[in-house]
Amino acid sequence: MKMTCINCKENKILQLFEEFIISKEPTDYDVVNEIFNHFSQKAVNIPYCYSCLRQISAGERVFANDFYKEKITSYFAQKIMDSIECCPECGQGQDIQELRYTIQSIFDDEDDDPDAMFESYNTASAIEDLLNEIFCDREDEWDEFYDSIIEKIQCKCGAGSGADMDEKRDYGKFDRYSEVYTQRDIKLFNHKFYGDDLDNASDYINELAKACSLEQLRDLKNDYINNNLFAYQNVAFNKLVDVITGFYEKGMYYELGAERVVYRTRTSKYPELYDREGLWEPPNSKAGQGRYNGVGTSLLYCSNNMDVIKKEVPLFDKDIYNIGKFVINTPRHLFPINFVFKGEYSGLIGEEVPLEEQNDCLKQQYVICNIVSAICAKIGYDGIVYSSTKDNTSVDYALFCNFEKGNDIECIDVVYEK
Ligand SMILES: [Zn+2]
Numbered sequence: 296m297k298m299t300c301i302n303c304k305e306n307k308i309l310q311l312f313e314e315f316i317i318s319k320e321p322t323d324y325d326v327v328n329e330i331f332n333h334f335s336q337k338a339v340n341i342p343y344c345y346s347c348l349r350q351i352s353a354g355e356r357v358f359a360n361d362f363y364k365e366k367i368t369s370y371f372a373q374k375i376m377d378s379i380e381c382c383p384e385c386g387q388g389q390d391i392q393e394l395r396y397t398i399q400s401i402f403d404d405e406d407d408d409p410d411a412m413f414e415s416y417n418t419a420s421a422i423e424d425l426l427n428e429i430f431c432d433r434e435d436e437w438d439e440f441y442d443s444i445i446e447k448i449q450c451k452c453g454a455g456s457g458a459d460m461d462e463k464r465d466y467g468k469f470d471r472y473s474e475v476y477t478q479r480d481i482k483l484f485n486h487k488f489y490g491d492d493l494d495n496a497s498d499y500i501n502e503l504a505k506a507c508s509l510e511q512l513r514d515l516k517n518d519y520i521n522n523n524l525f526a527y528q529n530v531a532f533n534k535l536v537d538v539i540t541g542f543y544e545k546g547m548y549y550e551l552g553a554e555r556v557v558y559r560t561r562t563s564k565y566p567e568l569y570d571r572e573g574l575w576e577p578p579n580s581k582a583g584q585g586r587y588n589g590v591g592t593s594l595l596y597c598s599n600n601m602d603v604i605k606k607e608v609p610l611f612d613k614d615i616y617n618i619g620k621f622v623i624n625t626p627r628h629l630f631p632i633n634f635v636f637k638g639e640y641s642g643l644i645g646e647e648v649p650l651e652e653q654n655d656c657l658k659q660q661y662v663i664c665n666i667v668s669a670i671c672a673k674i675g676y677d678g679i680v681y682s683s684t685k686d687n688t689s690v691d692y693a694l695f696c697n698f699e700k701g702n703d704i705e706c707i708d709v710v711y712e713k
């Protein structure tokens with residue numbers, strides 16, 4: 296059997312999908328977990344990955360085929376269908392289309408441009424645009440899957456569902472340029488044409504923005520830099536605690552599921568090598584400040600694939616990567632920080648530390664992440680899940696050390712790579 300691993304380009308869509316879920320729909324984690332549970336298997340006696348030739352360890356997840364891609368494309372097709380209210384052939388969409396003929400019959404002077412008039416009222420969306428909206432910033436990576444998503448999309452009236460042998464009728468298929476009307480498009484039409492109110496209570500609710508302004512959070516950051524211990528007195532600190540507690544109580548978390556295998560690296564000067572024991576997080580006394588930990592608080596930083604950890608940890612002369620493979624036995628409930636810090640707030644969490652400041656005692660770019668992480672640990676989260684800042688199509692996990700080593704999380708193997 297030709298088994299492949301999660302690190303291969305063959306399975307890049309699965310890494311991408313996990314990144315989509317953690318940043319856009321974190322509570323849909325069961326779709327990711329189901330893919331790993333049903334479409335991958337625990338490796339036993341599989342020495343190498345068929346595609347990337349990497350060594351496979353017993354207990355790692357491997358894929359015998361890519362049937363899971365159907366599950367992913369269906370997920371997005373369903374998302375689009377949930378937003379479709381009607382199409383040009385049904386419901387209000389049909390009424391809107393008829394407007395075209397009404398306009399043509401009234402405005403038939405040479406100088407009139409009835410088509411342009413109609414288009415100024417027509418609020419239909421092309422399916423391709425709806426997909427671009429879903430994948431915003433990642434359209435290039437997802438583009439090759441657009442057609443297999445679109446072929447699964449149909450309107451409630453049947454348009455897009457293809458030929459129906461029983462009914463002897465062809466409903467046609469949608470393509471990238473097919474137009475449909477989403478609930479939002481219909482509201483917009485009713486606003487333009489009938490003057491209805493556009494309720495702005497919209498589907499986009501940014502809980503964080505409702506609680507604190509960007510300015511207040513920047514002020515909190517400065518307060519932390521200047522007063523450190525007393526920053527908890529800052530008004531934004533308490534608002535952050537309230538927002539994060541609110542999320543926790545609503546069950547807003549991303550679950551890193553049982554049997555997932557995640558990767559962590561340390562570099563060493565060859566021929567010095569670390570064994571499994573050496574791949575765990577450093578003791579608290581040795582922990583310097585990291586993106587999600589302050590000095591003296593150690594975390595287990597892991598990723599969903601091996602290539603991204605290499606991008607994150609630079610390799611110097613004679614160094615070698617020691618890569619630990621960790622299997623999750625007890626699911627981890629993680630705070631999806633990119634979902635909460637979205638839009639203009641994302642700048643607070645995704646900053647890189649410039650090379651010349653890497654040895655600074657306090658990395659100011661990490662301050663907000665450090666504060667959020669401390670609050671999450673206190674409230675009951677098991678860690679933070681986030682898009683890698685070095686490769687935003689990969690996922691990183693900062694796991695709080697509230698687990699029992701060997702039971703909740705187990706290091707199953709270490710491999711060495713250049
Ligand atoms: Zn592979």
Ligand SMILES: [Zn+2]
Nearest residue numbers: 382385450452
């Ligand atoms: Zn329809």
